[in-house]
Amino acid sequence: MSLLANLNPEQLAAVTLPNQSALILAGAGSGKTRVLTTRIAWLIQTGNVSPAGVLAVTFTNKAAKEMLTRISAMLPISTRGMWVGTFHGLCNRLLRAHFRDAGLPQLFQILDSADQLSLVKRVLKGMNVDEDRFPPKQVQHYINANKEEGRRASEAEAYDEFSRRYAEIYAAYDEQCQREGVVDFAELLLRSFELLSKNEILREHYRARFHHILVDEFQDTNRLQYRWLKLLTGPGSVIFAVGDDAQSIYAFRGANVGNMADFERDFHVENVIRLEQNYRSHGNILDAANALISNNRKRLGKNLWTAAGHGEPLRIYEAQTDGYEAHWLAEEVEALNRDGLARREIGVLYRSNAQSRILEHALFSAGIPYRVYGGLRFFERMEVKHALAYLRLIASSEDDSAFLRVVNFPARGIGARSLEALQEAARAGNTSLYNAVPQLGGKAGNALGAFVAMIATLRKEAEGLALPEIVEHMLAKSGLLAHFQAEKDGADRLENLQELVNAAALFVQEQEEPVAQQELTAFLAHAALEAGEHQAGEGSDALQLMTVHSAKGLEFQAVFVTGLEEGLFPHEQSRNEDDGLEEERRLMYVAITRARSRLYLSFAQNRMLHGQTRYNVASRFLDEIPAGLVKWLTPRLGSQPLPQPVLASARDAAIPKALPRATQMGWRIGQNVVHAKFGQGVIVDTEGQGPDARLQINFGRQGMKWLALEYAKLSAA
DNA sequence: TGAGGGATGGGACCA
DNA sequence: CCATCCCTCA
Numbered sequence: 001m002s003l004l005a006n007l008n009p010e011q012l013a014a015v016t017l018p019n020q021s022a023l024i025l026a027g028a029g030s031g032k033t034r035v036l037t038t039r040i041a042w043l044i045q046t047g048n049v050s051p052a053g054v055l056a057v058t059f060t061n062k063a064a065k066e067m068l069t070r071i072s073a074m075l076p077i078s079t080r081g082m083w084v085g086t087f088h089g090l091c092n093r094l095l096r097a098h099f100r101d102a103g104l105p106q107l108f109q110i111l112d113s114a115d116q117l118s119l120v121k122r123v124l125k126g127m128n129v130d131e132d133r134f135p136p137k138q139v140q141h142y143i144n145a146n147k148e149e150g151r152r153a154s155e156a157e158a159y160d161e162f163s164r165r166y167a168e169i170y171a172a173y174d175e176q177c178q179r180e181g182v183v184d185f186a187e188l189l190l191r192s193f194e195l196l197s198k199n200e201i202l203r204e205h206y207r208a209r210f211h212h213i214l215v216d217e218f219q220d221t222n223r224l225q226y227r228w229l230k231l232l233t234g235p236g237s238v239i240f241a242v243g244d245d246a247q248s249i250y251a252f253r254g255a256n257v258g259n260m261a262d263f264e265r266d267f268h269v270e271n272v273i274r275l276e277q278n279y280r281s282h283g284n285i286l287d288a289a290n291a292l293i294s295n296n297r298k299r300l301g302k303n304l305w306t307a308a309g310h311g312e313p314l315r316i317y318e319a320q321t322d323g324y325e326a327h328w329l330a331e332e333v334e335a336l337n338r339d340g341l342a343r344r345e346i347g348v349l350y351r352s353n354a355q356s357r358i359l360e361h362a363l364f365s366a367g368i369p370y371r372v373y374g375g376l377r378f379f380e381r382m383e384v385k386h387a388l389a390y391l392r393l394i395a396s397s398e399d400d401s402a403f404l405r406v407v408n409f410p411a412r413g414i415g416a417r418s419l420e421a422l423q424e425a426a427r428a429g430n431t432s433l434y435n436a437v438p439q440l441g442g443k444a445g446n447a448l449g450a451f452v453a454m455i456a457t458l459r460k461e462a463e464g465l466a467l468p469e470i471v472e473h474m475l476a477k478s479g480l481l482a483h484f485q486a487e488k489d490g491a492d493r494l495e496n497l498q499e500l501v502n503a504a505a506l507f508v509q510e511q512e513e514p515v516a517q518q519e520l521t522a523f524l525a526h527a528a529l530e531a532g533e534h535q536a537g538e539g540s541d542a543l544q545l546m547t548v549h550s551a552k553g554l555e556f557q558a559v560f561v562t563g564l565e566e567g568l569f570p571h572e573q574s575r576n577e578d579d580g581l582e583e584e585r586r587l588m589y590v591a592i593t594r595a596r597s598r599l600y601l602s603f604a605q606n607r608m609l610h611g612q613t614r615y616n617v618a619s620r621f622l623d624e625i626p627a628g629l630v631k632w633l634t635p636r637l638g639s640q641p642l643p644q645p646v647l648a649s650a651r652d653a654a655i656p657k658a659l660p661r662a663t664q665m666g667w668r669i670g671q672n673v674v675h676a677k678f679g680q681g682v683i684v685d686t687e688g689q690g691p692d693a694r695l696q697i698n699f700g701r702q703g704m705k706w707l708a709l710e711y712a713k714l715s716a717a
Numbered sequence: 718t719g720a721g722g723g724a725t726g727g728g729a730c731c732a
Numbered sequence: 733c734c735a736t737c738c739c740t741c742a
Contacts, residue, residue: 088732185732253730352728529732549729571728610727611733
């Protein structure tokens, strides 16, 4: 059977497993997606299941699309009827189909996290809550964390005045969502979980339907997602879970690796298959990754190997400053480029977004095209959000969030006072802001009345119009176009608004069957669930810049991992978290395994961060890579400051101004020292004079210490 | 209403 | 250093 050709024995075993739940531990680059999609195709081709009996779930839209593309390529059937999508996408589908049973309006809207935050702020104001004691961002996190544990406000911990207040806010927030007919991301999951758990008929229906449930990136599932999967699995269904505990890097957003162990137990998994043959990287790179990750105590255990050769050693570069690091990187990229390696085949990775600035500066000066991943995406842009708010209001009068967003944008002279009166009227009449407008008199009533009349007209005129025309019409009549035309830097925004019309047209075109009057709502859901790629320039040959997190799942011929310094990578904050350092190490593991044949690891002795120069020691992760696998591009002086590299233009380099000043009894900032107990460190700051003098020293993994000069036994390194 | 000053704080991500 | 928020003032 051609489907199974070229699979290795473990992959073959995984693809053709009998009908039992199974866990596939798939190492980086081991053909995880291939196994998952081939499994689906094989199940269908052998008549084990019909397409309608398959549910496959992922985390990102990109992964879901990739999955569908691959399945279509393998099977000559339509993928319609198959449920393939993200957790949120599938929950949305479920809730749309059973909105009544779920207690939702038919046209419920989806809030993205920015929408959610502004709703939280509004609720806090309405309750007269002190925003210093209850910061909106924290409240938002509290609500989401509870929902992701499956807890409603009534079940939230309330053991003192403070936590009771939190629970009250949570309750008020949920009530407001219900009133407005809006649903946040976590709510999509929780609501559909509750729907299935309370409604036996529905639950049994779906359990009988989905015989095969397949889960991608299983290590990233949170508790609620796990329970959701469990609920959906009937006696005649099995789960095929694919994941890699070593690539679990999302604990901070609720991912629970423990789900892998729970899964083995709860589903009596007899088959744990390890995919350890790596088809991506050379041996030295894999050996480095294996050695690094072996420092983690919590592991399910796996060793990547390759049939390819050892390849080159890993290259380590030590720079004096972040500026020199960036400059070196640019030159190296140019050299690789001259040797025939395309720029798009080179990935530049960093731990935090703030690092991209100096890299961009150096690349820009060198004239190297690059593309930065991350940042604002299309549907999150301010002008697009405004346009979407008008569309939401056209779709539903209950949507107070949308109302408040655009009631005075473009400016119509409706200020805070008018809105306060309106909110009071709405509360009294127990109705939405939109519907409360007729109760208001006076000047405020007139301005608001005109706004409501405009929306009503738009709604009426929208009947019978195609979606793109509705959008176009709204842009003109709302005054959005005029507003940005008048703005001096509004050209980009106008372009984005035009792009929104195109997006609507494309959306209509991609619909398999027309959904007529619900098309607008479907489009709005699409906008919330799929915020869209943020930039053009996909096709051009540009260097790829991104955080290590967003590099997960990608691969490059050559990879630069920059900023390998204690405090940055591993990140300072990870010290205070359970399992923090291990997660950082897994992140480093992800970074290393992105490279096919060449891997650069670089760090800087001092770096500008938050406006001041910081003196760091090399990341412990560098020490965890066996010396035999690496080649130092800079002399391995270890502790000595490097000689100043000669640069064509000095302005490209951030040379620390603090360096020449602040010397203290023979010690100076930036100097490397050795302490009897703490080992090697760097002097970061000094304080006091004479016998009281103290030095602040960064001892890397031993932490930052203030030491009294008189007592500390320091020697120059 | 909006421009501008001053304080503040700063990890990573997707839906 | 930088972006963001809040407040003040014209």
